[in-house]
Amino acid sequence: MATTQTKSVARLMMTPSVIVLFIWMIVPLFLTLYFSTLRYGFYNPETPFVGFENYTYFLTDPRFLSAFQNTLLLVFGVLCITIIGGILIALLLDQEVFGQTIVRLLVIAPFFVMPTVAALVWKNMMMNPVYGVIGQMLNAVGIGSVDWLTNLPLTSIIIIVAWQWLPFSVLILLTALQSLSQDQKEAAEMDGAGALSIFFYITLPHMKRAITVVILIQTIFLLSVYAEIAVTTGGGEASSNLPFLIASIISLEGDVGTASAGGIVAVIVANIVAFLLIRVVGKNLEG
Amino acid sequence: MKTLGCAASLLAFAAVAQAETTLTIGTVNNSDMIRMQGLTDAFTAAHPDIKLNWVTLEENILRQRVTTDIATKGGQFDVMTIGTYEVPIWSKQQWLAPLDKLGADYDADDLIPAIRNALSTDGTLYAAPFYAESTLTLYRKDLLEAAGLTMPEKPTWDFIAEAAEKMTNKETGVYGICLRGKPGWGENMAFLGNMARSFGANYFDADWKPQFESEGWKKAVTLYVDLLTKYGPPGAAANGFNENLSLFGQGKCGMWMDASVAASFVTDPKQSQVPDKVGFAPGPCGIENCPNEGANWLWAWSLAVPASSGKQEAAQTFISWATSKAYLELVASKEGWANVPPGTRTSLYENPEYVKAAPFAEATLAAINKADPSIGEGKPYVGLQFAAVPEFQGLGTAVGQQMAAALSGSTTVEAALAAAQAQAVREMTRGGYIK
Numbered sequence: 001m002a003t004t005q006t007k008s009v010a011r012l013m014m015t016p017s018v019i020v021l022f023i024w025m026i027v028p029l030f031l032t033l034y035f036s037t038l039r040y041g042f043y044n045p046e047t048p049f050v051g052f053e054n055y056t057y058f059l060t061d062p063r064f065l066s067a068f069q070n071t072l073l074l075v076f077g078v079l080c081i082t083i084i085g086g087i088l089i090a091l092l093l094d095q096e097v098f099g100q101t102i103v104r105l106l107v108i109a110p111f112f113v114m115p116t117v118a119a120l121v122w123k124n125m126m127m128n129p130v131y132g133v134i135g136q137m138l139n140a141v142g143i144g145s146v147d148w149l150t151n152l153p154l155t156s157i158i159i160i161v162a163w164q165w166l167p168f169s170v171l172i173l174l175t176a177l178q179s180l181s182q183d184q185k186e187a188a189e190m191d192g193a194g195a196l197s198i199f200f201y202i203t204l205p206h207m208k209r210a211i212t213v214v215i216l217i218q219t220i221f222l223l224s225v226y227a228e229i230a231v232t233t234g235g236g237e238a239s240s241n242l243p244f245l246i247a248s249i250i251s252l253e254g255d256v257g258t259a260s261a262g263g264i265v266a267v268i269v270a271n272i273v274a275f276l277l278i279r280v281v282g283k284n285l286e287g
Numbered sequence: 288m289k290t291l292g293c294a295a296s297l298l299a300f301a302a303v304a305q306a307e308t309t310l311t312i313g314t315v316n317n318s319d320m321i322r323m324q325g326l327t328d329a330f331t332a333a334h335p336d337i338k339l340n341w342v343t344l345e346e347n348i349l350r351q352r353v354t355t356d357i358a359t360k361g362g363q364f365d366v367m368t369i370g371t372y373e374v375p376i377w378s379k380q381q382w383l384a385p386l387d388k389l390g391a392d393y394d395a396d397d398l399i400p401a402i403r404n405a406l407s408t409d410g411t412l413y414a415a416p417f418y419a420e421s422t423l424t425l426y427r428k429d430l431l432e433a434a435g436l437t438m439p440e441k442p443t444w445d446f447i448a449e450a451a452e453k454m455t456n457k458e459t460g461v462y463g464i465c466l467r468g469k470p471g472w473g474e475n476m477a478f479l480g481n482m483a484r485s486f487g488a489n490y491f492d493a494d495w496k497p498q499f500e501s502e503g504w505k506k507a508v509t510l511y512v513d514l515l516t517k518y519g520p521p522g523a524a525a526n527g528f529n530e531n532l533s534l535f536g537q538g539k540c541g542m543w544m545d546a547s548v549a550a551s552f553v554t555d556p557k558q559s560q561v562p563d564k565v566g567f568a569p570g571p572c573g574i575e576n577c578p579n580e581g582a583n584w585l586w587a588w589s590l591a592v593p594a595s596s597g598k599q600e601a602a603q604t605f606i607s608w609a610t611s612k613a614y615l616e617l618v619a620s621k622e623g624w625a626n627v628p629p630g631t632r633t634s635l636y637e638n639p640e641y642v643k644a645a646p647f648a649e650a651t652l653a654a655i656n657k658a659d660p661s662i663g664e665g666k667p668y669v670g671l672q673f674a675a676v677p678e679f680q681g682l683g684t685a686v687g688q689q690m691a692a693a694l695s696g697s698t699t700v701e702a703a704l705a706a707a708q709a710q711a712v713r714e715m716t717r718g719g720y721i722k
Binding site: 041043057061062063129130145147149150234235236237249251252253 | 380522678709
């Protein structure tokens with residue numbers, strides 16, 4: 001039971017960190033807003049004020065629409081794989097099996113691999129059309145190899161990113177599963193419920209909160225995937241997302257103004273996505 | 288007593304530290320530069336007061352780092368490795384220091400004129416060439432003979448297409464032709480810009496209007512996609528210079544048109560399985576009297592000093608050492624003449640030892656001498672396989688991605704060129720080139 005006094009002391013103690021965090025966020029945001037209204041490039045020494053010109057230039061870029069689409073597809077694709085796959089793997093790991101600890105460790109391992117390294121391994125060892133593992137396997141069964149990164153660039157990147165995020169989702173969902181009381185399940189079994197009914201009416205509702213947490217946290221990170229794209233396809237219309245497009249505008253074109261405008265657009269897009277997600281799935285967090 | 292010893296050594300250390308200059312050198316992870324890094328001790332033995340701190344990165348990453356650094360006056364680097372694309376642009380921005388302290392024995396007049404001009408602005412040298420290249424057709428003599436053909440002195444694209452068809456044997460894993468497909472202005476566009484010129488097309492016409500929908504570009508890209516699809520290795524759209532180098536070295540390519548610097552690697556028994564089977568010819572032509580007789584490529588990796596560096600003198604001392612005649616001799620004594628950085632000095636090509644050790648020397652020099660990147664009639668920019676304007680990096684890369692999409696079959700050649708044209712017109716209009 002917090003008294004008014006302890007509450008005000010707590011507020012006082014939190015103030016410095018809140019102020020620092022606020023400055024930490026507001027200064028870059030303000031500067032980005034300011035730069036986005038200037039004609040500011042590496043190669044022109046003058047930086048005249050141009051109002052919204054950078055925004056219109058960025059939004060009318062033929063690469064913008066595809067990047068916007070790719071951003072959403074990437075988030076959605078990875079979420080689908082990690083949630084569905086995560087639930088299935090968590091159910092498996094929840095069983096009593098021999099060597100349980102080892103199996104769990106192996107499943108979680110990809111989470112500790114750096115994104116760049118993971119992407120390189122997938123690119124060269126797994127997806128290479130000539131000597132990649134997947135290609136060799138498909139050749140062995142007579143389907144013929146696929147040049148993954150050339151012909152299915154976004155799909156390949158979704159697979160790579162999903163592989164990295166699957167352990168995170170499994171961890172959270174497994175924790176939720178383990179807190180499910182056995183009594184409920186037993187009672188349902190006594191009443192003659194089958195395995196599927198138990199899953200859909202007891203297990204899944206119990207995991208709802210955990211699933212929500214996984215979706216929210218992953219979305220934040222998935223909106224800003226960069227390394228996997230840079231290492232595998234190096235961009236292009238078929239696989240650039242917004243962060244990658246903005247970074248290439250800076251690094252290749254040296255156009256700080258347009259890139260800043262793009263950054264603001266990306267912030268707005270991220271906020272809309274987060275807002276929608278919280279409206280749709282965030283309800284589960286209440287009550 | 289101990290304290291005294293400590294104090295003395297501290298003092299000594301301080302004195303040394305004061306006298307020492309540390310140069311930070313940004314360079315590319317190509318084998319010639321890595322060799323230079325390995326010879327650091329030879330430099331510091333001659334210049335004990337200068338320490339070298341190397342930052343060696345992959346080409347694209349290095350470009351981004353040095354461009355950002357020099358544009359924002361970050362001052363991270365004292366010596367930068369840049370190419371013939373950057374020099375004209377950066378010297379105009381006054382980002383580079385003129386190289387006027389290279390020493391009396393540097394002999395700038397010995398630099399090959401085409402290269403020296405490409406690295407000079409208004410007659411002043413702004414970067415010193417470390418190695419230089421034009422384009423060559425590398426081909427397998429044994430496979431061509433087996434196909435019953437002989438390489439003409441001036442090959443045409445028609446001949447190359449015929450040869451590619453006859454040399455291809457997918458059963459034994461030999462592909463008639465290997466070309467760059469990896470998107471990037473310095474990767475597939477370097478090759479395609481060169482190929483389009485051999486069909487008489489440039490990036491921009493005299494009014495800066497992009498030319499991607501011209502006859503020359505259409506012919507070049509159509510043939511390029513056709514050849515690689517039928518006679519190229521699988522996954523060609525992901526192959527850059529290095530990937531093709533290893534394919535050719537493994538004996539998987541019949542022909543390969545690329546930078547002349549590749550010649551020393553594919554003839555080196557340590558790096559190639561077909562060192563004695565390689566022939567050299569000029570770059571192919573697509574039309575009668577094609578520009579520069581097919582040598583539409585000129586590039587020199589060069590060393591330059593940012594104007595903002597506070598260590599100008601030490602930096603020029605290093606550059607003078609790394610691009611001197613003595614450096615070529617040093618590499619020759621350690622690695623053999625065939626492995627010295629090519630293409631920069633006339634004296635190297637007059638050296639009988641080099642000409643004997645490097646079967647590609649004559650072809651390389653001829654190609655470099657033919658390549659003329661200067662502004663000409665109907666070509667308002669400096670450059671052959673690139674256009675030396677700041678917009679070209681972003682534009683070239685975007686166009687390169689369209690070309691890679693056409694090569695992988697996810698779009699047609701016409702659609703890719705139309706998209707490239709639209710993107711180019713948009714960029715050049717914003718840049719103020721097109722009124």
